[in-house]
Amino acid sequence: MLKYEQIAQQMNEYIENRHFQAGDKLPSVETLKEKYNVSKSTIIKALEKLEKHGTIYQARGSGIYVRNKQRDGYLNLFSTGGFRDEMVGLEVTNKVISLNEIKPPKSVQQKLKLDNNDCVYLLKRIIYVDEKILCYEESYFNKNIVLFLNESIAEQSIFKYLEQHLKVKIGFSDIYFTVDKLNAEDANLLELSEGDPSLQYEQVFYTTTGIPFDCSHLIYHYQNSHFYIPSQK
Structure with missing residues (x-):
């Protein structure tokens, strides 16, 4: 820290x-x-x-x-500290579905500014808060920055691991929102029904020096997720 x-x-x-x-x-x-x-x-x-x-x-x-104290259970969308930093007093757990080293699709390659031969870690996991599903996460990690990642680490706070063990200085992020209906596959992962509403967003995280290291797509459980934005003048 x-x-x-x-x-x-x-x-x-x-x-x-x-x-x-x-x-x-x-x-x-x-x-x-x-x-x-x-x-x-x-x-x-x-x-x-x-x-x-x-x-x-x-x-x-x-x-x-x-300022007014943040309401319990609400997630600050502008935070770059990870879910555990936001959900103070609540139990945050992760269930890893898969973790693989792959060549990224072109769209991710461009967002992470990678060369053609660069590989990424592709992580798929479900995030729970107090044993309720919060979201499904699909994240691509730039291996030039995230030098090592395994399932044991992915079950905990990845950002804390990056900061404390890999000495990655996490800076800012860009977020792109979409409101959509769940397809059958995503609904099954979230234990919802196909066609249910969902807030989805793509978030690209950067180091303090502006290097993109994480491109994530998150799909939130509409019944269990609550958000706030602390606006500034």
Whole structure:
């Protein structure tokens, strides 16, 4: 975990422990810098992370304020931290359907900016929250970045593994949404009926230096998935 991420975590605990309410003002950047004994840039990055997560908002010329607490069980669509970071207090489990090393289709090759001879890991899995199906995930991982992946790792948090063991610095992502009806195969995987509604999206994750390493297609269970977007001015 990077220093600014540690500070963001400590600040979040500080907000929780002090029972701050929505609209309460937090100390200034200079005060936080002294409190945590870090550089101003580290505090700014920590605040950006908290703001992106929807914990705080910053009003230029006014200060830093606490936002309404995220509703339990809702997934922040703009998060790049993985499901476990979002579903705090809930049990997130993964069931791996398959994991193979393949030559990617052309569309994925272009999105991950791969050469013709490059291979990827193709992972298919079901993600559960408190034993209820959240979504079906089909992900292609750039092997130039994700050097090793197996089923044991895929049953846990892949992003935590990438950050802690492979030292991959996860940056940002692009998301493309589609609302559609389930075909027979996808309905069977989600334990729903063919023709049921679904929110589907393709998400491409990048490192902090802009290298795409994960192209995922997710199909959500319409009864068990809930989302929110912490908008910023």
